[in-house]
Amino acid sequence: GAGVSQSPSNKVTEKGKDVELRCDPxxxxxxxxxxxxxxxxxxxxxIYFQGNSAPxxxxxxxDRFSAERTGGSVxxxxxxxxxxxxxxVYLCASSPDRGFYEQYFGPGTRLTVT
Amino acid sequence: xxxxxxxxxxxxxPEGAIASLNCTYSDRxxxxxxxxxxxxxxxxELIMSIYSNGDKEDGRFTAQLxxxxxxxxxxxxxxxPSDSATYLCAVISNTGNQFYxxxxxxxxxxx
Numbered sequence: 001g002a003g004v005s006q007s008p009s010n011k012v013t014e015k016g017k018d019v020e021l022r023c024d025p026x027x028x029x030x031x032x033x034x035x036x037x038x039x040x041x042x043x044x045x046x047i048y049f050q051g052n053s054a055p056x057x058x059x060x061x062x063d064r065f066s067a068e069r070t071g072g073s074v075x076x077x078x079x080x081x082x083x084x085x086x087x088x089v090y091l092c093a094s095s096p097d098r099g100f101y102e103q104y105f106g107p108g109t110r111l112t113v114t
Numbered sequence: 115x116x117x118x119x120x121x122x123x124x125x126x127x128p129e130g131a132i133a134s135l136n137c138t139y140s141d142r143x144x145x146x147x148x149x150x151x152x153x154x155x156x157x158x159e160l161i162m163s164i165y166s167n168g169d170k171e172d173g174r175f176t177a178q179l180x181x182x183x184x185x186x187x188x189x190x191x192x193x194x195p196s197d198s199a200t201y202l203c204a205v206i207s208n209t210g211n212q213f214y215x216x217x218x219x220x221x222x223x224x225x
Contacts, residue, residue, distance in 0.1 A: 033213070042217035043158065043202065056211035091157060100146070100206050100213045105157035 002026065004106035006092050012112045013082055021077045021109045025094030032075050033095075033103060034067055038088040049075060050098045082113045115140050120203050120216035128224050133190040135201050135219050140184070143208030147179060147186045150202040152218065158202055162188065193223040 005024040013019050025032050034046040045059045049069040060066070064082075069075040079086055089110050093103040120137050127133045139147075146165050150158040164170045164177040164186065176189040186205075190197055200218040207214065 035215075043204075043215035045213045045215070048211070048213070056209070059212055099210060100148075101163065103160060105159070107157055 004092055004094050004104055006090075006106040006109050008109060009107065010110045010112075012114060015084060015113055016081055018078065018080045019082055019111065021079075021090050021092075021111070023075045023077070023092030023094075023106060025073060025075070025092070026096075026104055029094035029096050029104075030072065031095045031098050031100075032069055033093040033100070034075070034077050035091045035093070036088040037091060037108075041088075043091070046077070048100070079111075082111075084113050087111055087113045116216075117141060117207070117214035118203055118205055118216035120201075120219050122217055123220040124222055125219055126222045126224055127193050129193060129195060131193050131223075133193045133197065133221055133223070135188040135190075135203075135221065137186045137188075137203030137216055138184055139186070139203075139205045139214075141205065141208050142181075142184060144205045145208070146206040147177070148204040149175075149177060149186075149188045150204060150215075152200045152202060154199070190221075193221075195223045195225050198222045 007022045033048040035043045037043050047067050051072050052069050064080045067077045089108040091108045093105045095102045118139050149162040151161050152158040162177040164179045170177045174191045178187045200220050202218045203216040
């Protein structure tokens with residue numbers, strides 16, 4: 001079956017603009033996760049959804065970051081007023097059940113802020 | 115102190131040798147531990163999970179967990195060039211609401 005998909009695959013934006021990144025999880029997966037990976041850095045956990053709810057938003061780097069999930073499926077990560085330090089690969093993952101087990105990752109969105 | 119620490123490497127081993135990858139974590143309450151493999155330019159993929167002290171074997175991979183010492187390791191037996199990748203250690207926080215990755219260890223298997 002289809003894996004996790006993310007769009008766009010690449011995004012170049014000017015500093016100060018808003019961007020939306022989209023994630024389509026594997027059909028039937030109830031949990032969805034967002035991470036970012038900066039060059040030379042590890043994977044940084046941002047947020048996870050169980051259904052449409054996010055139990056803990058403290059991993060979001062700043063209040064410029066927000067995420068939502070509707071219908072228990074597609075999720076959008078929004079970054080407002082982008083900064084150069086936001087440049088990274090944003091990865092989405094999903095799993096069939098709650099709790100970070102059996103995560104399947106999407107191909108990522110490479111965000112470049114100029 | 116980072117939640118998960120790994121030696122960044124690079125670690126080089128000859129083909130057929132055992133590769134040993136190590137990871138320590140800071141949250142004594144963590145209960146669930148994972149090893150992911152990430153090929154260059156690709157997304158991570160789960161290769162092992164371990165929840166209890168001791169060893170867990172899956173094919174050429176063995177994960178080892180010692181909660182008293184707060185370390186997790188991954189052994190790769192009969193290493194192959196196709197094992198060349200970055201290996202990421204990850205743990206679930208004791209609240210169960212956050213997930214921490216180490217920065218990864220780069221492994222190169224030399225033919």
